[in-house]
Amino acid sequence: MYVKKLGIFMNLKDEMHKLVQLQKIDLQIYRLIQERDVEKPAQIEKMEAGFQEKKKVLETLDKELKDLQVKRKNKELDLAAKEEAVKKSQAQLYQLKTNKEYQAKLTEIASIKADVSLFEEDVLKVFDSIEKADAKFKAEKERLICEEKKFKEEEAQVNLRMQAIGDEISNLDGKRNILAKGIDQTILTKYEKLLKTRFGVAMAAVDNDSCGACHMHVTAQKINEIKMYKELVFCESCVRLLYVSEDIPE
Template sequence: MVERIEILKRLQSIKNKISELEEFKKCRKNDIQKKKELIDNKRILSEKRHEEKISIQKEIDSKELELKTDEEKVNKYNVQLNAIKTNKEYSALCSEIGCKKADMSLLEDEILSTMSKLEVVDKEGKELTEELKCDEESLKELIINVDADVKRTDSEIGKLQKDQEQYINLLDEESLRYYKRLSNIKGGKAVVAIIGNVCGGCYMNITTQTLNLLISGKELVFCPSCSRILYLDEK
């Protein structure tokens, strides 16, 4: 009988280990997914910066064209000034030239500030491109490492499954049936320890009667609350 509960304990311990390893594999694969998502988001941002750059450059080009047109106008007005006969016409044209020059100065300021904006966006874009290059390199490395981890873990799981089978072969039919059924309905936790008079599966107190049954070690003892197979933790 002691042997039977020992086998069940080993089986549970192997099952726990396999679950941990499966979880580890999932986490590692998730690491790749997270890295890929990070790269995708950065790529979207980088494309956005690129589009911003094009649009700002267009803005600068159009302002520069406007400035050039104004310059040509001022030059034309200056030529016209020489041909003017009356003072009234002269001062009217001078004021027109003044207005244009004020517009041009404003435009020049706007062009300068737009150029600084372009510089910032350009710098951000270049930094992102650099980061993306590094991220893609580290993703490649990550995939290699995760593949190795998964391979190693699979082989560990394979070994554990062989051990599991050996213990299953040692177990009587009835105990195995209990174990399998409980394992299926209790989230893989069929065999649990009693620690401080509390069931390690459902954390309910157990009765002295149950405790006595466990100490006598004559039969399999089930938790009255969650039905899991119980054992006494020697620690």
């Protein structure tokens, strides 16, 4: 069936056939763009976030280690002060005049020495904690270096894929532009508008009396209209351009 349009006779069935071919390419392009512009960047973002999380673990361990070192320094200062106090009291012993004062000083020295022992124990405990924290920190740092290497490799892989997608798109664009040139401009404009608003799927084959895209029932009358090729027929629900596969083999 030929229809007269803008003074030019065209075969709508032929146009539909070309559109189906174009749709196949356009859907590939749409999916590739999605992959390159949405999925892959999201993948990199997720990888980056995961790596940053692991980095935070190391930062926490680093802080723990630094806190312990400060604690050690303070404990050592406390110990030194106690040791100094022992020395001072021992020096005072020789200046005391009565036996009572002397005995009292000895008791005081013994008490400070007991403190010194406790402080020494504390310092040793902190040293022990530092050793453990340091080992943990070094192991985590080692792990993070491996993780970073892995992350960089994966990121490079994703970037390579994104570049390859770019090449594939250029290639498909070339093909689609050649094909599009042969299609009636009014029909093509309608089709392209749908393509933009319907996630890369402007057309739907009628399958078992329903729209292949939204699965809404298509009446027998509508199917007849499609087969008459007098005008474009759209799905009443999703407004995609309908065709019948048996008429237009892919």
